[in-house]
Amino acid sequence: MLTLSGVGKRYPTGDRALTDIELTLPKGQVMALIGPSGAGKSTLIRCVNRLVEPTQGSIRLEGTELTKLSGQKLRQARRSMGMIFQEYALVDRLTVMENVLSGQLGYVGFWRSFLRRYPQEAVVEAFRLLERVGLPHAIDKRADALSGGQRQRVGIARALLQSPKLLLVDEPTASLDPKTSRQIMRLIRELCAERDLAAIINIHDVTLAQQFADRIVGLRAGQIVFDGLPSELTSEMLTTIYGEEDWDTTSEPLDDEADDSETSSYQRDLPAMAAGSAR
Amino acid sequence: MSERAETQLTQGQARQQAAQRGQWRRLPLIENPRLRWGLVIGAVIYLVVALASVEVNWARVAEGAGRAVNFLGAFMQPDFISRYDDIVAGLLESLTMTLTSTVVGVLLAIPVGLGAARNISPLPIYFICRAIIAVSRTFQEIIIAILFVVMFGFGPLAGMITLAFATIGFMAKLLAEDIEDLDRRQVEAVRATGASWWQTMNHAVQPQVMPRLIGLSVYRLDINFRESSVIGIVGAGGIGATLNTSLSRYEYDTSAAILLIIIVIVLLCEYSSSHVRRWTQ
Numbered sequence: 398m399l400t401l402s403g404v405g406k407r408y409p410t411g412d413r414a415l416t417d418i419e420l421t422l423p424k425g426q427v428m429a430l431i432g433p434s435g436a437g438k439s440t441l442i443r444c445v446n447r448l449v450e451p452t453q454g455s456i457r458l459e460g461t462e463l464t465k466l467s468g469q470k471l472r473q474a475r476r477s478m479g480m481i482f483q484e485y486a487l488v489d490r491l492t493v494m495e496n497v498l499s500g501q502l503g504y505v506g507f508w509r510s511f512l513r514r515y516p517q518e519a520v521v522e523a524f525r526l527l528e529r530v531g532l533p534h535a536i537d538k539r540a541d542a543l544s545g546g547q548r549q550r551v552g553i554a555r556a557l558l559q560s561p562k563l564l565l566v567d568e569p570t571a572s573l574d575p576k577t578s579r580q581i582m583r584l585i586r587e588l589c590a591e592r593d594l595a596a597i598i599n600i601h602d603v604t605l606a607q608q609f610a611d612r613i614v615g616l617r618a619g620q621i622v623f624d625g626l627p628s629e630l631t632s633e634m635l636t637t638i639y640g641e642e643d644w645d646t647t648s649e650p651l652d653d654e655a656d657d658s659e660t661s662s663y664q665r666d667l668p669a670m671a672a673g674s675a676r
Numbered sequence: 677m678s679e680r681a682e683t684q685l686t687q688g689q690a691r692q693q694a695a696q697r698g699q700w701r702r703l704p705l706i707e708n709p710r711l712r713w714g715l716v717i718g719a720v721i722y723l724v725v726a727l728a729s730v731e732v733n734w735a736r737v738a739e740g741a742g743r744a745v746n747f748l749g750a751f752m753q754p755d756f757i758s759r760y761d762d763i764v765a766g767l768l769e770s771l772t773m774t775l776t777s778t779v780v781g782v783l784l785a786i787p788v789g790l791g792a793a794r795n796i797s798p799l800p801i802y803f804i805c806r807a808i809i810a811v812s813r814t815f816q817e818i819i820i821a822i823l824f825v826v827m828f829g830f831g832p833l834a835g836m837i838t839l840a841f842a843t844i845g846f847m848a849k850l851l852a853e854d855i856e857d858l859d860r861r862q863v864e865a866v867r868a869t870g871a872s873w874w875q876t877m878n879h880a881v882q883p884q885v886m887p888r889l890i891g892l893s894v895y896r897l898d899i900n901f902r903e904s905s906v907i908g909i910v911g912a913g914g915i916g917a918t919l920n921t922s923l924s925r926y927e928y929d930t931s932a933a934i935l936l937i938i939i940v941i942v943l944l945c946e947y948s949s950s951h952v953r954r955w956t957q
Contacts, residue, residue, distance in 0.1 A: 446868055476870030486865035490883040499879050503870020510875050552865075559869055 398424045398595055404454035406440055414440040415619045425593045429606035432616035433639050438599040442565040446478045476503025479556030483568035485548040487540040493551050494536040497523045500558030526554040546577035564596040582609045750928030759930045766918030769832045773914050774901045777836045781843025782893050789851030812845025821907035835912030839900045847892055854888045891953035898945035905938050
């Protein structure tokens with residue numbers, strides 16, 4: 398359904414964020430995109446809906462070439478791709494309902510949206526989605542009055558009101574506690590199954606990715622270094638993606654400076670990690 | 677031996693060692709001590725010399741003090757009655773000028789402000805709008821007022837256009853700066869839904885800048901009232917013209933009354949504008 402071929406992105410500063418990305422996403426597949434910070438995960442999903450312009454290659458969504466679109470056509474393509482953001486990106490001073498209804502902006506004209514006169518079906522659907530994510534009582538609250546998990550649910554409802562074919566999800570759990578993270582991932586997973594949506598989820602938490610995704614793609618320094626099932630993601634693979642680390646111990650943060658032998662291996666890895674973080 | 681080693685250490689290492697011994701001072705703003713002290717001493721010398729160069733004619737001060745006492749004495753008995761009609765007419769003219777110029781100025785400032793925000797407008801439009809702001813802000817209201825009085829004749833029309841023109845520069849600049857400080861993620865999120873440029877402005881930019889826009893408009897209303905009484909002195913109508921007339925007729929009691937009225941109105945504006953700004957947050 399979504400096909401990326403030879404996609405590359407070089408920022409005007411000269412930094413190469415993506416090199417020759419080949420990726421095909423079939424309908425209904427939930428794909429997790431993992432990799433160190435700065436590996437190009439955000440750039441990749443933003444290239445798909447053109448919030449970032451790819452500098453080479455082609456991206457096709459159900460036969461439409463996305464990289465050539467502009468104006469009206471681009472907006473029509475964008476509305477079929479719902480995006481969910483890290484830190485929610487709700488418009489703080491608008492109410493929950495206005496935020497959800499902004500998912501309709503690609504469908505209604507300026508004056509309708511300016512006067513907040515959305516079509517009745519859209520309002521019905523928006524409320525149904527808010528019920529589905531468990532926030533029907535919050536319709537008139539301001540977005541900044543909600544907790545993190547609740548805001549992310551509003552963000553999800555907004556993305557789904559676009560009636561998308563594809564969800565682009567950028568670090569949905571980065572600012573959430575572990576329990577809420579799991580709830581949000583489960584919700585995204587369920588909604589994708591209900592609506593047969595494909596999704597690309599950027600995520601730092603490898604355990605969550607393995608648990609909730611059908612497929613995992615590992616990105617390092619702008620290149621795909623792993624593409625497979627969650628069960629195929631071994632410690633060696635993680636080392637290839639992120640650099641050396643003791644992957645089998647639990648997620649206690651290691652204090653590198655505490656131990657001398659640790660420090661030396663840490664410093665040995667530094668050049669590789671620096672390369673990984675250069676975009 | 678150890679001394680020699682220390683001189684070879686970089687400054688950073690030296691600071692780390694000092695910190696280890698528990699000696700730590702904040703990093704100075706200007707690293708080079710000679711430059712740092714040079715700047716301070718230079719500034720002090722300039723200040724002293726500048727103060728010394730101001731000539732004070734004590735004889736003139738003594739003479740003027742008498743007049744000032746007369747003037748202040750008049751304040752003790754402000755006369756609202758004898759020029760009542762002139763004061764009311766001037767006041768109404770000033771208030772009309774203030775309100776109309778603020779509304780017109782703010783309406784014109786919004787598009788200029790949008791255009792002058794680097795993050796949402798293309799480069800050519802940005803330069804044009806920044807130029808408009810620069811022109812409007814370069815000239816003090818009085819200078820603009822003199823120009824418009826020459827163009828449109830004496831009276832409140834010249835005053836209104838002057839204030840509207842000054843409002844554009846003030847509002848557009850502050851609005852543009854607020855837009856440049858937007859939370860980009862909110863804008864990005866609305867763009868990602870397929871919203872058009874105008875829809876993005878309405879759904880992502882407007883909610884973020886509205887409190888500041890309202891606060892600034894009320895603040896500008898307050899400034900425009902004060903300015904309207906000043907530009908009246910150069911012929912642009914309003915309470916300033918009434919004040920100027922009374923001063924040139926040596927009717928200090930009437931002047932005192934006018935000044936008291938201005939003070940009260942400015943205080944009221946101040947009080948209500950701080951209320952409005954708190955309410956919009």
